[in-house]
Amino acid sequence: MNKTGKVPGYLDRDLFKNIDTIKAALHNSSDIVTRFFQLFNSPVQASIMYLDVLVDAKEIRDHILAPLQFMTELGENNPENNREDFLKLVENKIPTDGRLEETGDLDEIVQQLLAGKTILFIDGLKAAIIMDTATVVARDIEEPVQEHLIRGPRDGFTEEFKNNIGLIRTKMKNPSLTIKTMEKGVRTKRKIAILYEESIARSEIIEEVQSRLSMIQIDDLPDSGFIEQLIEDNTLSVFPQIQSTERPDKVVAALLEGRVAIVLEGTPFVLIVPVTLSQFIHSPEDYYERWYIGSFIRILRYFAVFLAVFLPATYVSLTSYHQGLLPTDLALSFAGAREGIPFPSFIEALLMEVTLELLREAGVRLPKPLGQTVGIIGGIVIGEAAVTAGIVNPLMVIVVAMTAVSNFAIPSYSLAISLRILRFVVLLFAVVLGMYGMILFFILLITHLLSLKSFGIHYFTPFSPFTKYDWRDFILRMPIQVLNKRPTVFHPKDKVKLPNKGTE
Structure with missing residues (x-):
């Protein structure tokens, strides 16, 4: 040996x-x-x-x-x-x-x-x-933990490789569904399946996925997160460039768009490539409800993304540098709320944000019933105690609470945690340069997003490069009858998904 x-x-x-x-x-x-x-x-x-x-x-x-x-x-x-x-x-x-x-x-x-x-x-x-003759000890198929919906299928992937492939096969009874299997891991062999719709997916994307997977050399792949880190385009970017999901219906929808799924043995998370930023904000439920309901909820999510990143920094900028931008009554209200507070607003925001992150992490690590109690009761008790002690003002507690709620409204955990990191970065820009620092951060952020790609696909599509048709399913979700073509960003072989409905 x-x-x-x-x-x-x-x-x-x-x-x-x-x-x-x-x-x-x-x-x-x-x-x-x-x-x-x-x-x-x-x-x-x-x-x-x-x-x-x-x-x-x-x-x-x-x-x-x-x-x-x-x-x-x-x-x-x-x-x-x-x-x-x-x-x-x-x-x-x-x-x-x-x-x-x-x-x-x-x-x-x-x-x-x-x-x-x-x-x-x-x-x-x-x-x-x-x-x-293998006997596999696997848990039953259950509702996804991170991606549960009010309306939609209740089944989620498990750690069993064949079951996950079977869930996709069950929902996509199509002879064009192609599955290619390989084994990776130098010391511990694990199966990896590449799934794509032969008549839709572009051959360049398939070949790129196979090429990147073939170059993986590692002792073991305990989770699909290892694959994600090993094959993504830009390892220094804070933004996720590969989509992970526990939902079979989400994988099937991606395959029908011309994308590729990667299934790893031993994990309930399936990877989908390529991906754009907007798809982390979208949810399957957007399509299961009527178009105006889906559009309204999606607009709320985009607003939540903005609040999750910029709300604390905006508060710090206005209270520290740009009080003149506020109406007089509101400025006096802010000043009155801060009376007697020994710390500048930046320190207030930093203390509350760090405390919130600690509570969030503690709630995840503790047993499930106890974790929920610590997250809710701990936040209320600590916030109330901090206000009573005069360490922070009530407005700061409201700002931090609104930021946390906005972060929870984002469907993708990978994007949500990335925005949590960016929130601290923009807070530093705001405390140094105020609103000008926030504008500078925004310019740098957009520049980075414009340069980012996922398997050759521009990450900021359809905003840039501008693709007219894909705006029908970007911020608003137009009626199903209008979404008669597959997303043009992935350049599918078969562009039409609703025949005889026109192609405009």
Whole structure:
């Protein structure tokens, strides 16, 4: 075995030598089970090997050992006569539901054992038969934790690879749905599936995804977040450039737009590429409700994005530098609220924002019922105590609370946490230069967004570059009848999704 855990070489004709080689590759682990028996009650010696913590022992006993030991239909076939016919006979006598494979590669055999497969060795043959007997302990399909909706499907992805592929297949019964599978991980192999709609997705995007995934070299991929960080365009940007989701309906909608999905074994989060900034603000529920309801809620979200980033900085700028921009009565109200406060407004905002982030993080880490209590009660108690003690003024508590509520209104956690970071950056700009600092920050932010790409697609589309048609599903969500074409930003092969409705 080399440093990466691979087992070079091929099987020998000697059954016992093969068994010893495989055991040595697995360091004689205590969960290795080896059973020797006479094949079909003949003199031919055989053995099965598996890891008992990964397999269904009853299936092995009833569907593998029993047929191979007690059936007496060997006839003239034996390893010394016709090897191919003999192997076919053995495979035909194993009534397993899974697919049978034949290999002589030692490394492949070890990897299949670690995946829960059972291996059949036959003395005199340089090939082994791999049988799928894996038993997977997986949680039931439940409603997504982060992306629950008032109206829409309730099923979400789980950690089981086949279940996730099946959920997508169930919702997208289309022969053009193409699935390409590979394995990644130098020491721990994990399956990765690339899904796309062959008749819609552009070949350049598919090839780029495959190319970036093929270059991944890492010991293990415990979560799709590793893939996201390894294949994104700009690792220094605070903005997410790959969309992750727990919702199968969201993946299907993306595939029908000409995008590509990446499914990783062992995680309930599926990645979607490419992506634009606006798609992090959109929600599947926008399309499940009537267009004016979806448009109204979407406008609220865009407003929430602005408040989540700029509201504390705006308050600090107005109270510290630009009181003349406020109406007289409002300026006097602000001044009266701040009377007796020992800290400047920037320190007030910083204290409250940091406290809010600590409460938010504590609520996530604590047990679920207790976490909700700490988040709500802790915020109320600390805010009230801070005002009573004269550390902060009530207006600052309102500003911070409005900022937190706005952040929670953003559907994507990845974008929401990015905006939380930007909120502190713009706060620093505001305390140094006031409103001018905020304008400078805004210019830098827009410049960065204009330069950002996701798998060759401009991140700030359809705002820039301007695409007229895509504005129908940008800030407003026009009626379904009007959205008769797929988003032009992804350059799909088949542009029309509602035939005979016009193309304008």
